[in-house]
Amino acid sequence: MNILLKSVTIVNGSTKDLHLKKRDILIKNGVIDAIESSVEPSAKTKVIAQKDLHVSVGWFDSGVSFGEPGYEERETINNGLQTAAKSGFTDIILNTSSNPTPDSSSDIIFFKNAAKEHLTNLYPLGNLTVKGDGQALAELFDMKNAGAVGFYDYKHAITNANLLKIALQYAQNFNGLIFSFPMDKSISGKGIVNEGITSTRLGLKGIPALAEELQISRDLFILEYTGGKLFIPTISTANSVKLIAEAKKKGLQVFCSVAAHNLNTTDAALEEFDTQYKVIPPLRTAADTKALLKGVSNGTIDLVTSDHKPLNIELKHVEFDNADFGTIGLESTFGMLNGLLGLEESIALLTKGRTIFGMETPKLEVGQPANLTLFEPMSEYEFTESNIFSTSKNALALGKPMKGKVLGTIANNQLVLNN
Template identity: 80%
Template sequence: MNILLKSVTIVNGNTKNLHLKKRDILIKNGVIDAIETTIEPSGKTKVIDIKNLHVSLGWFDSGVSFGEPGYEERETIENGLLTAAKSGFTDVILNTSSYPTPDSASDIVYLKNAAKDQLTDLHPLGNLTVKGDGEVLAELYDMKNAGALGFYDYKHPMANANLLKIALQYAQNFDGLVFSFPLDKSISGKGIVNEGITSTKLGLKGIPSLAEELQIARDLFILEYTGGKLFIPTISTASSVKLIAVAKKKGLQVFCSAAAHNLVMTDSTLEDFDTQYKVMPPLRTAADVKALQKGVKNGTIDFVTSDHTPLNIELKHVEFDNADFGSIGLESTFGMLNELLGIEDTIELLTKGRSVFGIKEPELTVGQPANLSLFTTDDAYEFSEDQILSSSKNSIAIGKPMKGKVIGSIANNQLVLNK
């Protein structure tokens, strides 16, 4: 398939000679054939010529959840990857949120086979412990050999500090990446929202910032003792950012992410008791949001993730106490970040970090496979249910201001467009 992108603005800070320049890009059989001021189409070539069209390297999400296997009504792998492609993401890391959870090499092979021949590449994680129950380490080495890029008991904190220590020591033998969800459940108890003025006013059980920060402090002490590589997903508090910044200055191999919605929303949105805002970690205070934004800009926070979590309607349309945690986010992450940070910082965030997981970084140069995201930058709008592509509709972003729209993506010699 031949594709010609006409008069596209290239957003790629790694190639200064092309950054923010308008060019035509010709793609032949999945490979970038030419980048010129003007290219005339010839033969059977699909021409994409859209006003204000921009292009960057394909985007990467460090943590998404689909439903398959076990919860296909929430999201199949096929539709999840199509949603990702239409949302501009050409690589996604798949969380261990299915049923059964993947804790063996055969489970990893199943997930990779289910994702074959899609535009967006799926990179599965394996459980850190058997069934994610936090008691016995899973088959980490076998899963690594089968294609697992890290080990994570999805949103289940590791209560056993010694088991985390052993995991970090063992995984060093094969350069394994160990995840630890930042929550001390003995502190969080039955909390469901951030502990503070809003939770008190609404009469909702709170989760103190301390619950996150205490777990992170413990994990960083263990990492300093053991060495190895530790990933702390979806941090949400100001002190968490400080703890990780200090650890990085010490030279520890620690990486972290923040969910896009935790960068822009505070717990004040909970006043309507809308269960779409019930997420884990919870929405925090304005001071926390400001600290997260600063952490993203100075590099303390390595990734901004959609934290895409599709859920059945009956898991959200219940009383706030009984609703499940989670929101979809693939469709809204770009518009949310562009509204907050502007296009250059947004694209830098969405394209960096594959190397942490051992994924080859794409290049926007002639002769390289085309791995590209297509988007506009100036369209201002409010996100609505009509823009949801997922099978589930539990979006925290409905009604929120967005800037810029995703047109589609190109990868694996495939093109997916939203229009």
């Protein structure tokens, strides 16, 4: 397939001579063939020309959940990868949120095979422990060899400190990346929202910031003792940012992410008892949001993730106490970030972080495989169900203002366009 992108603005901080310049980009059989001021198409070339067309290297999301296997009614791998492609993501890391959860090499191979022939590349995580129950280490080395890029008991903290110590020591033998979800359950208890003024006024059980910060402090002490690589997904408090910044200054190999919705939504949104706002970690205060944004801008926080988690409608359309945690987010991440941070910082965030997981970063250069996201950054609109591609509709972003739209993606010699 030959594709010509006409008069497209390139957003690519790694190539200074092309950054924010308008060029024609010719792609032949999945490879960038020319980047010129003007390229004339041949008869068999698909021409993409649109007002305010922008392009960057393909976007990357480090924390996505689908349903398959076990919860196919929420999201199949097939529809999930199509949703990712339409949302601008050419590479995603898949959480261990299926049923059963992946704790063997054959499970990892299943995910790799299910994702073949898709535009969006899927990189699976494997369980840290057998069945994700926190008791015994799973087959980490075998899963790594099968293609797992990290090890994570999804949304479950490692309660056994010695287990984390052994995991970090063992994984160094094969450069493995250990995930630890930041929540001490002995502190969070049965909490469902941020502990504070809002939770007290609404009569909802609170999750103290201490639950997150205590877990992170313990994990960082262990990391300093063992060495190795630790990933802390979806932090949410101001002190968490401070703790990780201090650890990085010590030279520890610690990485972290934040969910996009924790950057632009506070626990004040809970006033209407809308279960779409029930997420884990919970929405925190304006002070936390401000610190998280600063941590993103100064590089303390390595990645922004959609934290995409499809859920059946009956798991959300219940009383707040009984609703499940989670929101979809692939479709809204760009519009949310672009409105908050502006074009250049948003694209920098959406294209960074692959090297943490041992993946190659795409290049927007002649002779390189085309791994590209097409978008326009200026349109302003309200996010509605018409913007959702996922099977599930549990979107915290519903009704929120967005800025910019994804127009399509190109990768693996495939093209997906949204119009």
